[in-house]
Amino acid sequence: MNERNPHAPNGDWSPDEFREAGLxxxxxxxxxxxxxxxxxxxPPVAPGDIAAQIPASPPEDPEPFDxxxxxxDEIVVPGVTHWNHPGFLAYFGITGSGPGILGELxxxxxxxNGMLWKxxxxxxxxxxxxxxxxxxxxxxxxxxFGMLTDTASMSTFLALAxxxxxxxxxxxRREGLAAPGYPRLRVYASDQAHSSAEKACIGLGLGxxxxxxxxxxxxxxxxxxxxxxQVAQDRAAGWRPLAVVATIGTTSTTxxxxxxxxxxxxxxxxxWLHVDGAYAGAAAVLPEMRDAFRGLxxxxxxxxxxxxxxxxxxxASAFFTRHGDVLRRAFQLVPDYLHTTDDAVNLMxxxxxxxxxxxxxxxxxxxxxxxxxGIRERIRSHCRLAQLLAGxxxxxxxxxxxxxxxxxxxxxxxxxxxxDESELDRRNELLAERVTRSGIAFLAHTRLEGRIxxxxxxxxxxxxxxxxxxxxRALRSTHDEITRVGATSAQGESR
Amino acid sequence: MNERNPHAPNGDWSPDEFREAGLxxxxxxxxxxxxxxxxxxxPPVAPGDIAAQIPASPPEDPEPFDxxxxxxDEIVVPGVTHWNHPGFLAYFGITGSGPGILGELxxxxxxxNGMLWKxxxxxxxxxxxxxxxxxxxxxxxxxxFGMLTDTASMSTFLALAxxxxxxxxxxxRREGLAAPGYPRLRVYASDQAHSSAEKACIGLGLGxxxxxxxxxxxxxxxxxxxxxxQVAQDRAAGWRPLAVVATIGTTSTTxxxxxxxxxxxxxxxxxWLHVDGAYAGAAAVLPEMRDAFRGLxxxxxxxxxxxxxxxxxxxASAFFTRHGDVLRRAFQLVPDYLHTTDDAVNLMxxxxxxxxxxxxxxxxxxxxxxxxxGIRERIRSHCRLAQLLAGxxxxxxxxxxxxxxxxxxxxxxxxxxxxDESELDRRNELLAERVTRSGIAFLAHTRLEGRIxxxxxxxxxxxxxxxxxxxxRALRSTHDEITRVGATSAQGESR
Numbered sequence: 006m007n008e009r010n011p012h013a014p015n016g017d018w019s020p021d022e023f024r025e026a027g028l029x030x031x032x033x034x035x036x037x038x039x040x041x042x043x044x045x046x047x048p049p050v051a052p053g054d055i056a057a058q059i060p061a062s063p064p065e066d067p068e069p070f071d072x073x074x075x076x077x078d079e080i081v082v083p084g085v086t087h088w089n090h091p092g093f094l095a096y097f098g099i100t101g102s103g104p105g106i107l108g109e110l111x112x113x114x115x116x117x118n119g120m121l122w123k124x125x126x127x128x129x130x131x132x133x134x135x136x137x138x139x140x141x142x143x144x145x146x147x148x149x150f151g152m153l154t155d156t157a158s159m160s161t162f163l164a165l166a167x168x169x170x171x172x173x174x175x176x177x178r179r180e181g182l183a184a185p186g187y188p189r190l191r192v193y194a195s196d197q198a199h200s201s202a203e204k205a206c207i208g209l210g211l212g213x214x215x216x217x218x219x220x221x222x223x224x225x226x227x228x229x230x231x232x233x234x235q236v237a238q239d240r241a242a243g244w245r246p247l248a249v250v251a252t253i254g255t256t257s258t259t260x261x262x263x264x265x266x267x268x269x270x271x272x273x274x275x276x277w278l279h280v281d282g283a284y285a286g287a288a289a290v291l292p293e294m295r296d297a298f299r300g301l302x303x304x305x306x307x308x309x310x311x312x313x314x315x316x317x318x319x320x321a322s323a324f325f326t327r328h329g330d331v332l333r334r335a336f337q338l339v340p341d342y343l344h345t346t347d348d349a350v351n352l353m354x355x356x357x358x359x360x361x362x363x364x365x366x367x368x369x370x371x372x373x374x375x376x377x378x379g380i381r382e383r384i385r386s387h388c389r390l391a392q393l394l395a396g397x398x399x400x401x402x403x404x405x406x407x408x409x410x411x412x413x414x415x416x417x418x419x420x421x422x423x424x425d426e427s428e429l430d431r432r433n434e435l436l437a438e439r440v441t442r443s444g445i446a447f448l449a450h451t452r453l454e455g456r457i458x459x460x461x462x463x464x465x466x467x468x469x470x471x472x473x474x475x476x477x478r479a480l481r482s483t484h485d486e487i488t489r490v491g492a493t494s495a496q497g498e499s500r
Numbered sequence: 501m502n503e504r505n506p507h508a509p510n511g512d513w514s515p516d517e518f519r520e521a522g523l524x525x526x527x528x529x530x531x532x533x534x535x536x537x538x539x540x541x542x543p544p545v546a547p548g549d550i551a552a553q554i555p556a557s558p559p560e561d562p563e564p565f566d567x568x569x570x571x572x573d574e575i576v577v578p579g580v581t582h583w584n585h586p587g588f589l590a591y592f593g594i595t596g597s598g599p600g601i602l603g604e605l606x607x608x609x610x611x612x613n614g615m616l617w618k619x620x621x622x623x624x625x626x627x628x629x630x631x632x633x634x635x636x637x638x639x640x641x642x643x644x645f646g647m648l649t650d651t652a653s654m655s656t657f658l659a660l661a662x663x664x665x666x667x668x669x670x671x672x673r674r675e676g677l678a679a680p681g682y683p684r685l686r687v688y689a690s691d692q693a694h695s696s697a698e699k700a701c702i703g704l705g706l707g708x709x710x711x712x713x714x715x716x717x718x719x720x721x722x723x724x725x726x727x728x729x730q731v732a733q734d735r736a737a738g739w740r741p742l743a744v745v746a747t748i749g750t751t752s753t754t755x756x757x758x759x760x761x762x763x764x765x766x767x768x769x770x771x772w773l774h775v776d777g778a779y780a781g782a783a784a785v786l787p788e789m790r791d792a793f794r795g796l797x798x799x800x801x802x803x804x805x806x807x808x809x810x811x812x813x814x815x816a817s818a819f820f821t822r823h824g825d826v827l828r829r830a831f832q833l834v835p836d837y838l839h840t841t842d843d844a845v846n847l848m849x850x851x852x853x854x855x856x857x858x859x860x861x862x863x864x865x866x867x868x869x870x871x872x873x874g875i876r877e878r879i880r881s882h883c884r885l886a887q888l889l890a891g892x893x894x895x896x897x898x899x900x901x902x903x904x905x906x907x908x909x910x911x912x913x914x915x916x917x918x919x920d921e922s923e924l925d926r927r928n929e930l931l932a933e934r935v936t937r938s939g940i941a942f943l944a945h946t947r948l949e950g951r952i953x954x955x956x957x958x959x960x961x962x963x964x965x966x967x968x969x970x971x972x973r974a975l976r977s978t979h980d981e982i983t984r985v986g987a988t989s990a991q992g993e994s995r
Binding site: 022033035050056059066072073080082083084100104109130178182189190207209335339348358362369375379 | 510511512513515516517518519521522523525526527528529530531532533534542543545546547548549550551554556557558559560561562563565567568572575576577578579580581582583584590591594595596597598599600601602604605606607608609610611612613617618619620621622623625626628629632633636637650651652653654657661664671672673674675676677678679682683684685694695696698699700701702703704705706707708709710751752807811813814815817830831833834835836837838842843844845852853854855857861862864865867868869870871872873874877878881944945946947955961962964
């Protein structure tokens with residue numbers, strides 16, 4: 006059988022078979038990383054193109070490994086949007102760095118489920134140690150409880166679940182939200198907050214009416230005065246204000262909500278303060294950036310994503326709260342088959358999901374491979390590239406910067422003074438699309454004050470000055486092209 | 501800079517640096533898999549032992565890769581519970597198989613987020629294609645919508661969120677659960693159902709009062725008659741019965757709820773039927789097992805976990821529903837920066853989490869490497885090993901089988917006719933502990949009808965007849981030892 010004979014047909018690959026396939030896979034990945042800069046960032050495919058090449062049913066019989074690699078090249082890569090590409094400037098630029106990729110390899114080989122301490126002590130203890138490292142690097146209060154979740158969506162869900170659990174006079178865990186006499190709860194965030202905050206409210210049963218968007222100022226920061234008014238109004242109308250989600254680095258413009266003022270309101274009104282630093286959180290590693298994080302130490306919970314700007318492959322979100330006990334009260338549920346007698350931390354008690362991968366290895370490996378100084382240099386260089394691009398844009402009449410650039414993301418628009426707003430929108434959409442279609446960079450757009458705005462989000466370790474120079478060249482020549490033929494005919498052309 | 505000079509200090513590893521570290525990592529993993537059978541399954545460590553070896557702060561400067569590998573050996577492995585070990589018989593036996601491990605490697609290198617079709621077409625399309633393969637292999641209705649989530653906890657959460665959304669006369673997404681006049685909702689599952697069903701009810705705001713445990717029959721199957729009574733009573737008392745979670749392969753005993761009878765009740769009472777086949781679902785690949793899945797085609801939603809018994813590394817849970825439209829209605833929320841114009845499926849619309857890894861590659865690679873016939877042989881051989889062990893237990897007076905063995909998990913107890921129940925519990929606990937401490941196998945226990953019961957869950961591709969023989973030898977000799985000295989003195993000894 007397979008322990009005696011490693012080539013048993015009923016077992017896994019033998020170690021030698023693993024070695025052989027593994028070496029081929031590493032070579033494949035190395036070549037992929039090598040040729041990334043030459044691949045188009047966004048693939049020129051239509052919905053269904055990739056699926057059409059995959060058989061409708063699985064094979065009855067085994068296929069050799071080289072065929073799997075061949076299909077990566079022939080089927081998968083032509084349909085991948087390359088998030089690891091130096092020209093990936095959409096959403097937030099991220100990096101699955103080398104040490105992070107290999108950390109995932111090892112985690113998959115362990116294949117542990119760190120639901121309990123006992124179900125794999127190293128899985129829990131390396132994770133808790135890494136949360137300590139993050140607290141240290143990012144200057145977070147040393148007594149915050151921290152754990153890794155998959156995504157900021159989940160971290161924010163857990164934050165608001167803990168908030169829900171913390172309300173005096175309600176026992177939501179036991180009685181649910183619809184118990185007789187319970188008030189309806191409301192969560193507040195700016196209209197620039199990430200959609201995951203509203204989704205969490207839907208998931209938690211508060212509904213969209215339980216989520217209120219607070220308007221922002223001219224720099225896209227939550228208006229604390231409006232927040233205070235809204236909370237007072239809601240209380241008067243019978244709502245129970247529950248929590249505020251403040252953002253340091255909003256998704257569209259990376260604006261920074263006034264956390265100290267919001268914390269004052271939360272304190273006065275007994276509201277849970279959750280801070281979303283999913284993207285910008287990594288910048289706290291820079292002493293010169295600490296000002297952006299003022300007031301954070303007063304938060305009840307916090308999320309920052311190592312898989313965003315800390316070079317760790319997706320997924321890894323770091324969730325912190327000063328109220329680990331409340332979080333555990335919200336979620337601890339121990340069936341007989343998971344009962345243990347040790348007094349260790351069982352991370353399943355702090356969340357919705359029982360299954361927990363060994364995510365901490367990749368974070369450990371990335372932090373040690375680059376070192377904190379190396380992380381600082383990398384984040385600094387991304388901020389510098391953003392300033393460079395923003396500077397060029399500011400100096401060119403054909404373009405305008407659309408929002409302050411506190412981190413590594415630049416929001417801008419092409420200017421055509423002769424056009425009305427809807428034509429401007431069409432032209433800017435076309436501008437981003439054309440540069441993206443050229444393959445040199447993936448530029449996505451958002452809407453700011455109703456107007457289409459292009460974003461360049463720098464966060465990939467392969468993005469360098471020459472790439473940003475090429476993007477800038479492409480933006481200018483595309484602007485000129487659009488000026489020549491207008492948006493409508495240009496769209497026609499490109500079909 | 502780094503595109504021109506791959507060794508730029510601000511960039512990622514160069515492809516050659518990746519190659520070198522990658523080959524070392526593959527060799528490390530190959531050796532790990534090779535020596536697994538000799539490692540103790542459960543490490544002899546106490547809480548804090550591992551953490552004590554990790555510095556409190558991250559290093560300021562880079563560390564070389566060989567030091568990371570050295571620390572795997574010196575710090576991590578001694579504290580890992582080896583889920584990939586042939587003697588891992590606790591919880592559910594699982595395998596992170598070779599092709600699955602390499603699939604994760606490649607997915608991490610792509611580092612895509614498949615939130616939108618556009619954000620990586622291959623990520624969405626390979627995933628949807630794999631859901632088609634699973635439908636095909638497992639004989640599921642071809643019109644079910646399917647997607648991968650991280651865990652069965654999340655799949656069940658989504659199922660019950662969709663159920664909550666489907667209630668006529670309520671608009672939970674918009675209004676939440678506490679809108680005036682809304683009835684309180686209740687979900688039903690057997691007292692053997694997985695804790696994630698109750699946790700989902702807590703998360704969704706139904707509360708624990710919104711989750712009712714239905715008793716089971718002598719073979720640990722939900723009593724459909726009691727379910728029907730409870731639903732009628734609750735309706736009379738003003739509750740709105742919402743959904744039933746039926747399980748095919750419960751966690752303690754792998755019992756099979758009477759899905760056809762439960763489906764009748766759900767149909768009559770307009771309840772959402774969610775079926776949890778997280779563990780046993782893979783067995784539907786065997787024609788001779790299809791009977792266990794009778795009635796499944798009538799479910800509203802279904803979960804089975806490729807990361808349990810389908811040899812895919814954690815995490816990967818397959819979630820199916822016949823009501824993809826309802827699921828999307830529950831969760832679709834498109835911010836400006838994620839607005840697209842194509843008519844493709846955007847998987848972020850179907851769940852709580854925005855971030856979605858490229859999980860489908862590992863599933864694709866496992867299914868192709870083994871082929872459906874190979875998967876069948878492997879699952880069959882696990883079921884055969886379970887029957888072998890159950891047969892030995894049945895024939896030995898010192899032991900008893902505690903529940904039917906429909907799949908690959910055996911529940912049993914040591915017998916000591918001279919002992920009362922509490923002494924029996926102590927002795928069985930000690931029996932499992934001692935065999936586990938010997939390093940040969942990890943046996944966990946549960947409680948059945950209040951009594952400690954040992955479980956041997958076979959699902960690892962390295963588990964073979966000789967391993968089960970050794971476990972059986974260890975069980976018998978440990979039983980004899982405990983008989984000689986009794987549980988109390990034996991526990992004293994082992995300190």
